[in-house]
Amino acid sequence: MSRLGASIRDVARETGLSTATISRVVNGGTRVSEETRKRVLDACARLDYLPNPAARALSTRRSKVVAAIIPTIEHSVFAKFIAAIERTLGLRGYSLVLAISNSDEAEELAAARKLLGMGADAFILSGQTHSGALLNMLAKRQVPYAHTSVWDPDSTCPTVGYDNAGLAKEAVKHLHSHGHRNVAIVHGPLVESDRTQARCDGARSLHGLFDTLDFFETPLSVAGGKACVGRTLADGGGYSAYLCFSDVLALGAYFACADAGKRIPQDVSVMGFDNLDWAAEVVPPLTTIDLPAFGMGEAVGAQIVECLETNAPLQSQLLPARIIQRGSVARLT
């Protein structure tokens, strides 16, 4: 850490002023004459002075670092989310420290401990279920935190995200309105994600609309989706539509269909969830639900900074998400 950088006393010496004055101009600069301000800024530039962050953090008791713990970064929804957080925080002079929990509560707790011990001022968590120890630790130290990718107006903790159950219902209704009565739902591991669980719950609540509504759990990857859909195709499951709770799984479904010689949407329909970048490019273009990953990152980031600067309480926030109709769902007549 700037072992060789100039310190505030160097600047003070250089300008013949006191460290207090230097500090004042470096921050906001209240109560400093225009002339000294210039002189100080000039000296700072000449000495290439950068305030020592540790010293500043020690004094002010804030590090301007916010921590995000996410289950994985390899899913592009999370990548976009992180990119948005980084950008939003950066614009406001905050930094992002990242930890990856691999969807494991113990790892998440360990990560939080490390990040707290690193000086994070606030936390951004994924999903709604976390170990009590984690929440306790944050509460005891009064570190603000938000849950993301979920929206739950009843939660005691602020949640910023979307209504997973509601969106799943809409997706299911969409298929129903297109005449589908035999639908397979393909989703990632339930234990790893309360959001997946919420989507399944939402979908299941509408099972009365269908002749069959089956649920299949598979690893959350293209390979997982392909294997799962390939299996049901081979079994002759007879589903007219596959609703995948991630575009990644949907892409796997596409390849499974290609392997099985089934055409989309003529032979089977496929619907996704996420609206990843390539969803409009696949052949046929994928009907999916547009999740505001980037907007969600911006929203939490902005709220967290606001909270840190003004002590405004974090508030739950519902982000808009909607079905994007493209060409992968057939209308059965």
Add this chain to the structure above:
Amino acid sequence: MSRLGASIRDVARETGLSTATISRVVNGGTRVSEETRKRVLDACARLDYLPNPAARALSTRRSKVVAAIIPTIEHSVFAKFIAAIERTLGLRGYSLVLAISNSDEAEELAAARKLLGMGADAFILSGQTHSGALLNMLAKRQVPYAHTSVWDPDSTCPTVGYDNAGLAKEAVKHLHSHGHRNVAIVHGPLVESDRTQARCDGARSLHGLFDTLDFFETPLSVAGGKACVGRTLADGGGYSAYLCFSDVLALGAYFACADAGKRIPQDVSVMGFDNLDWAAEVVPPLTTIDLPAFGMGEAVGAQIVECLETNAPLQSQLLPARIIQRGSVARLT
């Protein structure tokens, strides 16, 4: 930052020892009797004591934070790389702060400034070309840094990655050995990436082997690859193979072929670069070059920590990468 947490003096008071002793047991614990160690650890647990990181950083002049600046996180090669760094650093008690430069030198410089002003002990940069101001800033403060995704034994700065030019040559040779003489190379924006530039240079050096070896620049996305390949297909370019300098572009090529009614590999061959997770799942499976994204993250992470702890100099390191033959390249006879 733990506004309410116990301080080292609280623990000292609780145990009736001095802060020096507490500090000694909390760190490594040299020269402390087994009995006091127990007493201290016990008190720490009871008070839920976490050392204040700012105070520690101020004293030791190290923050145990390493910064990574990457062009984008939305490309899964980078996501994997970041995941590996995070994991490797985390295992050793270090944290990762992330900044995204959007492939822009000015943004990169600003990010580095911010991260330095945040107390990063070391930097991980992408690629080899960076603004002089950035490198100066790091050098002046003696902050160690490494370039990644490249390997250049002649560079004065340590590079850990792979030989982009060499790998491109191998890819081109692979196509040549399969009888392809009319090849199109599809790559992302040159200005954004010296690695892309190196790959192009490598490929171009072998142009004598071909009847035609054309280069096409397109946005680095599925849409970009699809549009680019779609265009040449419509133009009747007559290429027997497309070498895409990213699997993402190759996926676009797949969709362009689907749209144009061309079969892979019967009508055109496609080769990728990256070996992303889904490369084995697409139909037909994609022949590509396996880049050790995860291994690269582990390697830099480990080296950086080693350097920080023992002052060992960072060393350039070549990571193995090789062609994975699958089904997307036809052998022309």
Add this chain to the structure above:
DNA sequence: TGTTCAAATGTAACCGGTTACACAGCGCAC
């Protein structure tokens, strides 16, 4: 001219750790 007040700047305590150095106590060799 003396008083009042605001603006500009300085002084020094403080944030919470680390660590060089001092020192006490003890065992051991001579």
Add this chain to the structure above:
DNA sequence: GTGCGCTGTGTAACCGGTTACATTTGAACA
């Protein structure tokens, strides 16, 4: 018994900022 060395612990300076409070200066005003 003296001296030496080793172990375990305490003392206090220090890291580099911030900021409450003190001080100086000068203008305004009676």
